[in-house]
Amino acid sequence: MPAQQPVEVVTRDRDRLLSELYQEHYRSLVRLAVVLLDRRELAEEVVQEAFIKLHGKLDRVKDQSRIDAYLRSIVMNLARSRMRRRMVARKHPPEPMLDAPGADADIDLRDDQREVVDALRSLPARQRDCLVLRYYQELSEAEIAETLGISKGSVKTHTSRGMAALTKVLEVSV
Amino acid sequence: MTDNERNTEDRLRDALSAYEQVEPAGDAWGKIRAGVNAKQTKRRTVFWSSLGLAGAAAAVVAVIGFAAVRSGDDGERVVSNPPTIPRVSSRSRTRASSAATTRPVATRASSRKPVGRSVPTSRRPPSLWRKTGPSFSVAG
Numbered sequence: 283m284p285a286q287q288p289v290e291v292v293t294r295d296r297d298r299l300l301s302e303l304y305q306e307h308y309r310s311l312v313r314l315a316v317v318l319l320d321r322r323e324l325a326e327e328v329v330q331e332a333f334i335k336l337h338g339k340l341d342r343v344k345d346q347s348r349i350d351a352y353l354r355s356i357v358m359n360l361a362r363s364r365m366r367r368r369m370v371a372r373k374h375p376p377e378p379m380l381d382a383p384g385a386d387a388d389i390d391l392r393d394d395q396r397e398v399v400d401a402l403r404s405l406p407a408r409q410r411d412c413l414v415l416r417y418y419q420e421l422s423e424a425e426i427a428e429t430l431g432i433s434k435g436s437v438k439t440h441t442s443r444g445m446a447a448l449t450k451v452l453e454v455s456v
Numbered sequence: 457m458t459d460n461e462r463n464t465e466d467r468l469r470d471a472l473s474a475y476e477q478v479e480p481a482g483d484a485w486g487k488i489r490a491g492v493n494a495k496q497t498k499r500r501t502v503f504w505s506s507l508g509l510a511g512a513a514a515a516v517v518a519v520i521g522f523a524a525v526r527s528g529d530d531g532e533r534v535v536s537n538p539p540t541i542p543r544v545s546s547r548s549r550t551r552a553s554s555a556a557t558t559r560p561v562a563t564r565a566s567s568r569k570p571v572g573r574s575v576p577t578s579r580r581p582p583s584l585w586r587k588t589g590p591s592f593s594v595a596g
Contacts, residue, residue, distance in 0.1 A: 309479070309480055312480045317472060322478060326481060329484075330484060330491060331491070333488045338499075389478060391471070398464075398470075402468065414472070452464055
């Protein structure tokens with residue numbers, strides 16, 4: 283099927299396509315979401331929700347070669363929405379749950395790594411997203427632009443500003 | 457890019473590489489399948505509910521339309537040869553009597569007087585005498 287043709291996907295094909303996408307991308311998307319959300323369980327919820335959303339929209343994806351970018355952008359949007367919700371919740375904190383796991387409970391980070399990750403999370407959302415997609419997912423500027431729905435120029439700006447801000451934060455902390 | 461930024465870049469790559477150790481739980485595909493099925497079931501339910509509602513609405517519209525058409529069709533039948541002439545009786549009651557027999561046709565005439573070309577002759581069942589051309593017709 284030519285890449286630019288609309289995808290005529292019947293239910294069985296949709297299931298098969300979703301299964302293939304799951305095999306190929308699930309693990310890396312969970313890791314990406316953990317970087318953003320710092321909780322594995324929450325990250326998995328977000329990625330699963332993204333797959334469920336994608337299943338309903340597969341018919342509307344015009345270019346099959348872009349499905350993975352589309353899936354990644356759903357994950358980024360859902361993660362951003364969860365982060366926003368969490369920030370609101372932090373302003374109105376509930377009673378602390380004593381048995382709740384702490385941030386990054388599933389990840390062993392060295393102190394210097396923890397310092398970088400904390401600094402990264404203190405950046406504005408767009409800068410942080412660009413840095414994560416560039417330096418963790420190793421995406422090109424064009425791919426980042428497609429994932430975030432912004433121009434390549436904006437990606438360049440956010441990435442360089444993000445890197446400068448991150449350097450500054452790390453210098454201060456030293 | 458400054459040396460510091462290059463150093464930050466290396467540190468960032470190193471820190472993010474630590475997330476390669478994250479392993480998802482094993483039952484994720486089952487949860488996704490369950491979620492997809494639940495969404496499809498919900499969508500189907502919404503579809504059939506909407507269809508049912510649309511059907512019910514169409515039925516109501518049809519009933520109302522039918523009733524409106526029926527009410528417009530007042531079963532008018534022309535009384536021919538010879539027409540009766542509504543008259544107001546001495547008790548101010550409208551009475552229609554046959555010209556042929558001179559006997560009253562509408563015995564339960566209302567007390568209302570003829571209005572224009574129409575003469576109400578009873579309230580129940582609604583009955584109306586109308587002048588249509590040279591003859592009168594009765595709506596029953």
